[in-house]
Amino acid sequence: MKNILIPTTLQHDTLFAVKTALKQANSNCNITIMYVCDVADAESASLFLRSARPSKTDLQAKILEACHSEANNYPHCTLELHNRYGISAPLLKNLLQHLNTDFIIVPASYRQERDSIHHYCLNLLANSKISMLHLTEAGEELEFNKALYLEHSSAQLDIPQLQELVGNSFNLRIVSHASLTGNYPEQLEQQLSDAITKNNIDLLIETRKAEKIRMKKRKEAYVNETLGLPVLSIFEEV
Incomplete structure (x- = not known):
């Protein structure tokens, strides 16, 4: 059983990363798409809860739906979305241990993200002992x-x-x-x-x-x- 983590902002190449994960697993696998958001600034707990909901565009929602549809073609594989509010070394370490992650696939679009939280998350992942596959923008089968x-x-x-x-x-x-x-x-x-x-x-x-x-x-x-x-x-x- 392979447990694969894909950090992403649900851009066009997220589906390519999922297809790569399904193909490389070649058997049973659990795929987790990690969607990291900044922690919202709020003056009260209720305002924080209202603003902390991760907003997704229609295009991102369609990409996520396409990822689930692709995973459904593999009956022995599962795909889940994990929303992550803020990130730190202890939080990420606990998440990797909880998911029993043994492989990480990084879409090209995620490395190109401008927000510092994604650069920080990528650096934290690089400090883990887990093998990482950095993809290119090409979408052909690998x-x-x-x-x-x-x-x-x-x-x-x-x-x-x-x-x-x-x-x-x-x-x-x-x-x-x-x-x-x-x-x-x-x-x-x-x-x-x-x-x-x-x-x-x-x-x-x-x-x-x-x-x-x-x-x-x-x-x-x-x-x-x-x-x-x-x-x-x-x-x-x-």
């Missing part, structure tokens, strides 16, 4: 067969160890490897693109460690935004 490992200078896992970890969730092989120093080096973009084309690579893999969380927005681009491929992020124990 077949993960061959992967390129982007090794950062601080990484301690070797390729055989990483292959073993990845094999627990995906039936794929790491067929190429690139060593990166510091931030993503733009001068390697063409070389990496050539390696992706030559080896028919459809997934990037990187490792991450826990970092100090800041509320400010990120400035650097994710590697999959440059290379146009989904990224599987594996937490690396220190």
Whole structure:
């Protein structure tokens, strides 16, 4: 049984994330769509309760309905919406434990959200030890067969160890490897693109460690935004 969490603001690619979750689970799964809202400022408890109801546009409601319809095609999978008012490290940790989450799928639109609460939530999720799949904006069906490992200078896992970890969730092989120093080096973009084309690579893999969380927005681009491929992020124990 897989328990998958999808943080989202119910944008167009939420359905793509749900389809990816259903396909990758390949059996029984529980999918939770997490919709995070800011805590409303209110002078009284009654005013807070009235303003704390999460408002959704007609388009968001249609997207949510489409997600449920897609999940209904898989009788052994369930899909639920979890409304979250405010977010903190202890709250998120308890939620992940309560849901027994073992995989996180992040739609591209969620990384592009401008509100600081979503950047903060994404950073909290990155500090968890759960594997995360960062999707691109493309909406086609995904077949993960061959992967390129982007090794950062601080990484301690070797390729055989990483292959073993990845094999627990995906039936794929790491067929190429690139060593990166510091931030993503733009001068390697063409070389990496050539390696992706030559080896028919459809997934990037990187490792991450826990970092100090800041509320400010990120400035650097994710590697999959440059290379146009989904990224599987594996937490690396220190």
